[in-house]
Amino acid sequence: xxxxxxxxxxxxxxxxxxxxxxxxxxxxxxxxxxxxxxxxxxxxxxxxxxxxxxxxxxxxxxxxxxxxxxxxxxxxxxxxxxxxxxxxxxxxxxxxxxxxxxxxxxxxxxxxxxxxxxxxxxxxxxxxxxxxxxxxxxx
Numbered sequence: 682x683x684x685x686x687x688x689x690x691x692x693x694x695x696x697x698x699x700x701x702x703x704x705x706x707x708x709x710x711x712x713x714x715x716x717x718x719x720x721x722x723x724x725x726x727x728x729x730x731x732x733x734x735x736x737x738x739x740x741x742x743x744x745x746x747x748x749x750x751x752x753x754x755x756x757x758x759x760x761x762x763x764x765x766x767x768x769x770x771x772x773x774x775x776x777x778x779x780x781x782x783x784x785x786x787x788x789x790x791x792x793x794x795x796x797x798x799x800x801x802x803x804x805x806x807x808x809x810x811x812x813x814x815x816x817x818x819x820x
Contacts, residue, residue, distance in 0.1 A: 682751040691732045691742040691761075696725055699746050703757060706748045710755050711818055719796040720755070720816055726792050727759045727812050735763025735810060753818045760811045765804050 687702045689695040700721045707717040728744055736742040745760040794800050799815035 682749065684747065684749045686745060686747040688743050688745045689728075690740055691736040691738070691744055691763075692740045693729065693732060696728055699728055699744075700725055702746065703748060706750070707755060707816075710750050712755070712816070716816065720757070720814070723793045723796040723814050724757055724759065726790075727757075727814060730766070730790075731759065731761045731763060731810075734766065735761045737764070739763075753820075755816045755818065757814045758811050759814070760809055762809055765806060765810055766802070 685702075685706060687699060689698055703724045704717050704721045707720045712720065724746065728746070731744050732738060742761070742763060745758075747758040747760070749756045749758070790800075793812075793814060797814045798817050799813075801813040801815070803811040803813070
């Protein structure tokens, strides 16, 4: 098992560092360029959700991103101490309606679930929130 992590301030301009960190780890693990792009986009969406919703754009807060690789499993854990999120409250978007109204935003969870093999949430009230994005290496 191999683990690495990066901690960033809750600022959108720091997302490039997270994308580079995760992309490099995914390439090393053996993913194709296409899969690396999907993983980076999913992680970007998860971190953006933390910045916008959990921290309400408070740049003094931090986000920790941990990559764990083991036996064909690539897992990214995104941790924050912000406002809790209930994933059960997120409805699957009606894309036809979404596109016809030229809406922006609100697709983060849907995107993460469609780009990754598994998305798990762990919420410890008053302590830490964690979203785990998991992608399996194709055989």
